[in-house]
Amino acid sequence: MPESQEMLDFFSRPGPLTGLGEYQKHLRTLPAELPALVAALQNLTVHIFWTERYGLILDETRRSEVEIRPAAPKLKRLLELDARPLNEPRPLELRLVSNCRDYSILMAAILRAQGIPARARCGFGTYFMPDHYEDHWMVEVWDAAGQRWLRVDSQLDELQREALRIDFDPLDMPEGKFVLAGDAWRMCRAGQADPDHFGIFEWHGWDFIRGDVFRDLLALNKIEVLPWDSWGLLQTPFAECTPEQQALVDEAARISAAGDVAACRKFYRENEGFQAPGEWIKV
Template identity: 30%
Template sequence: MVNVVIDYVQHSPMTVLDPSQHWLLDGLPDDPVSICASARTLVLSPEDAVAVGVPKDRLKEQNIRPVRDLVAILARRWPERLERPRPPEARVVGASRHAATLACSLLREHGYAARVRCGFRTVTSRETPRTHWTAEWWSPYDERWMRMDPDPASTGSHPDAGEAPTDFVTAGEAWQLYRTRSPGRPDFASGADSAHVSARISAGVVRDLAALCKAEMLPTDTWGRMAMPQHAFMSAAYLHLIDVVASLCVRDEPAGLVRLFASNDLAVPPHMIESRADEGAV
């Protein structure tokens, strides 16, 4: 059953909307698959933004953390309900994190237990995996988390419910693959400096931990131990800590996740949780 240690039905500071924005949700579908599909239509990838001639100063929208500020931009650019088709220039500029966090917010608004996951995607075992974010909701019928990819760059307009992106692994899974060099799976160390790769994947593990603890941060956000200049040269103790975090994330053990997330090395500073639009990464 869904855990009671972390209440994924209730909003986090990142996913909550202002009361004045609730009218924008009128007309949105009720089922989680359609909700996630709707979130996809609200986000324009940075590459597509440049291609359609969106002003370059709007690229800073990638640095907005709270959903309420993303929705404020959507309402300002196109003052219509979110279910209405909108032109590309009326969408918010961002990547998979924005799409996943918007989907999570809309799912919670409809009473679903929902959460964001940070991980990596790759097409082939020879390709360098890239950071990616997805959304999950709890299905009482299936008694498991169902994963869907609301990323605007994804292929297909309406994936099947619970159909996980086939090339996606959570950051914890990626870390375990990196540490074990599992044959036949994506090589997370291929063609790259090992220290750089370990820093990149371990940062993803910490961001996934934060997301599981309802702190849905930006892909560029750093804090705690991973914000230190020497992060790329991790001590044996820190490697062990990431091993533990990755294992808990993969096993989805909420009590352990909450306990670790409270530590100085891993906790998100309050000022980052409270920041609003355009403040970006620190």
């Protein structure tokens, strides 16, 4: 899908949660090519839901690393654990504990620091469990040569790819492997999918999907909130929202699924119930 230069410029600059500040200098040793960069990130991080598969047991202090919202403090924590250059793989116990959102915003932060357009996206992966849409994040990276967004799942290392029997390229995922939150919402509203098939663990259904619609809308505004953040209109169950409020969710789903960034930015400015608390984005 063609993008305007204005939008590409927008996503090539850090947002409030992806600016790296004094930690940007540590990126110098990282490789420039996307496959090598993804591999380097995987050697610096460990996914919180896969730790036991790697043979790693975490205490609560280590598990709380996924609560760090901005990218810069994440890099700070990583370097506190191991101060070596970022191109050097860490042993498992010295890697930053992360989740899918963290892999995505760290990739976005690193690429934006290099002036490469990148944007985290929130939605659902179809490759984790059969007949299930798993709550998930990935990052879209602009391919200047192909003039399109590549969908990249940067958490899928060799162990995960083998365990999940991944049969596609995680650095250029085909259509259907990842369902944007807005598309999931629209599928369910049209009766084409069961909302209870969307979620993670015991959390699923209409209100869960709606939360991901909010998160993806904000990500297109370069505000990448935590997967469990709840604010504004999300604190009212969808069934209790007014028809006008429900229509706003439908519109947010439509414009975010379409990737209409200009409309998403305008919508975010004009609808207070969708706006993230200011303290979340003051870094």
